[in-house]
Amino acid sequence: MCISVCPGGTHHPIQCIVPPHMLRVIALRGDERTAEMARSLLKQNQKLRQEREDHPHPCNQGDEAPAAIAGGGNTRAGSTFTPDRRVHDGQQKAALPGKLLRGEGDSPSDNADVDLMYDAMGEVFSLYADQFDRNSLDGSGLALIATVNHRRNYNNAFWNGDQMAFGNGDGQLFRTFMDLSVIAHEMTHGVIQYSGGLVYQDQSGALNESIADVFAAITQQRQLGQAAHEADWIIGSELLGPAIKGVGLRSMKAPGTAYSDDLLGQDPQPFHMDNFLSTSDDNGGVHINSGIPNHAFYLFCMLLGGNSWEKPGQIWYRALQELNNPMASFAEWSDQTVAAAIELYGTGSPEALLLRRAWKLVGLPT
Amino acid sequence: MIIEISSSGGFGGIPAAAMHKRIDVDQQAPSLRQEICDAFEPRDLRQLAARSGNSRGADRMVYRITVTDRQDGPHVYDIREDQLPAEILDLIDQM
Numbered sequence: 001m002c003i004s005v006c007p008g009g010t011h012h013p014i015q016c017i018v019p020p021h022m023l024r025v026i027a028l029r030g031d032e033r034t035a036e037m038a039r040s041l042l043k044q045n046q047k048l049r050q051e052r053e054d055h056p057h058p059c060n061q062g063d064e065a066p067a068a069i070a071g072g073g074n075t076r077a078g079s080t081f082t083p084d085r086r087v088h089d090g091q092q093k094a095a096l097p098g099k100l101l102r103g104e105g106d107s108p109s110d111n112a113d114v115d116l117m118y119d120a121m122g123e124v125f126s127l128y129a130d131q132f133d134r135n136s137l138d139g140s141g142l143a144l145i146a147t148v149n150h151r152r153n154y155n156n157a158f159w160n161g162d163q164m165a166f167g168n169g170d171g172q173l174f175r176t177f178m179d180l181s182v183i184a185h186e187m188t189h190g191v192i193q194y195s196g197g198l199v200y201q202d203q204s205g206a207l208n209e210s211i212a213d214v215f216a217a218i219t220q221q222r223q224l225g226q227a228a229h230e231a232d233w234i235i236g237s238e239l240l241g242p243a244i245k246g247v248g249l250r251s252m253k254a255p256g257t258a259y260s261d262d263l264l265g266q267d268p269q270p271f272h273m274d275n276f277l278s279t280s281d282d283n284g285g286v287h288i289n290s291g292i293p294n295h296a297f298y299l300f301c302m303l304l305g306g307n308s309w310e311k312p313g314q315i316w317y318r319a320l321q322e323l324n325n326p327m328a329s330f331a332e333w334s335d336q337t338v339a340a341a342i343e344l345y346g347t348g349s350p351e352a353l354l355l356r357r358a359w360k361l362v363g364l365p366t
Numbered sequence: 367m368i369i370e371i372s373s374s375g376g377f378g379g380i381p382a383a384a385m386h387k388r389i390d391v392d393q394q395a396p397s398l399r400q401e402i403c404d405a406f407e408p409r410d411l412r413q414l415a416a417r418s419g420n421s422r423g424a425d426r427m428v429y430r431i432t433v434t435d436r437q438d439g440p441h442v443y444d445i446r447e448d449q450l451p452a453e454i455l456d457l458i459d460q461m
Contacts, residue, residue, distance in 0.1 A: 092459075094455035151455065152460075156426075174378075212424070264380060
């Protein structure tokens with residue numbers, strides 16, 4: 001993982017060009033020449049990591065003082081919060097959690113998926129600690145437990161209330177679920193659960209999904225050092241099989257356009273309330289109608305400019321902490337985010353005005 | 367006996383990515399046949415479907431299991447994956 005992520009989200013310009021989690025995927029799945037290049041870069045990263053441990057350098061401090069840094073598997077001196085990561089190998093069976101292969105502070109294992117998961121969990125932990133002063137998913141240092149290689153040809157990743165599990169995909173429709181955005185999405189389901197929860201059905205379920213996607217996008221953009229206008233806003237860009245026509249599983253920038261494929265069908269997500277889908281499938285369309293609040297977040301970030309993990313992330317996080325309504329509708333959530341923007345930045349602030357505009361553009365005037 | 371298994375939900379929630387399996391139990395090897403019959407006993411499946419299960423969590427799949435035998439016709443059960451024992455999930459993957 002990119003261990004040069006510094007408090008405030010600044011990145012070392014060289015080591016962060018290709019994130020190490022991507023390098024590990026390339027090392028596993030690229031052709032011979034590309035895989036060799038990725039392995040070589042990973043070795044360099046490992047060396048740099050060791051050097052940095054031996055000779056820590058000061059990072060640029062942003063406006064907000066960091067609580068902790070955990071991205072690369074190492075916490076820095078002075079960190080308030082420390083992750084407790086436990087990565088298990090499911091060995092293609094369904095029993096959870098499986099065999100523990102890497103615990104907190106352990107050396108990298110021989111298993112690329114395990115190490116990718118360990119680093120990605122550190123990245124997400126770091127986001128919540130640094131930007132939102134939150135100690136793990138429950139705010140009290142909950143152990144981060146993940147199982148990789150869950151079941152056989154399993155086309156899914158989930159949060160079961162206590163831990164995460166990730167399949168490897170069937171190789172045709174999905175080639176992996178080991179993607180930072182997926183890992184951040186599942187961990188955020190844990191954050192939502194410990195923030196009062198959102199019932200996983202109908203509009204509150206779609207909000208649960210959307211908030212998980214929002215913080216997945218934030219995690220990815222922060223790791224890459226991308227401002228809102230530089231990001232692709234794709235959830236699951238690494239997932240689709242080699243012959244599938246698509247760029248990922250969901251697009252927050254343009255819901256409904258992530259894929260269009262003979263096997264997978266057409267991305268069904270709407271971006272406006274006019275196209276809200278009433279269905280009993282998928283817990284009332286939680287993965288479909290989430291496109292609407294997803295797009296509102298995207299629009300707000302674009303209208304405001306800058307980094308999604310700063311003001312927009314603060315507003316969404318505060319709204320989640322103050323929601324206190326597990327059955328919230330889209331309208332109630334949009335009101336909650338505007339209330340959070342006003343609390344943080346003032347009634348007539350650009351943040352509050354532009355947020356109202358974003359919600360109005362998706363058919364949810366506040 | 368015929369067992370049909372389909373899935374819905376999951377991280378993507380994409381119907382086209384769902385599992386669809388149809389197993390003619392009589393055509394299976396004797397050892398596997400017995401294992402399947404034991405695992406997909408309608409009375410047990412009914413109890414599993416009735417379990418409240420863990421209501422926390424997200425992105426899990428739901429299985430629709432249809433067991434059709436000559437005497438009783440089809441029995442249909444919708445069971446969330448966390449309500450199914452790991453041994454049955456492994457068997458589903460194996461079949």
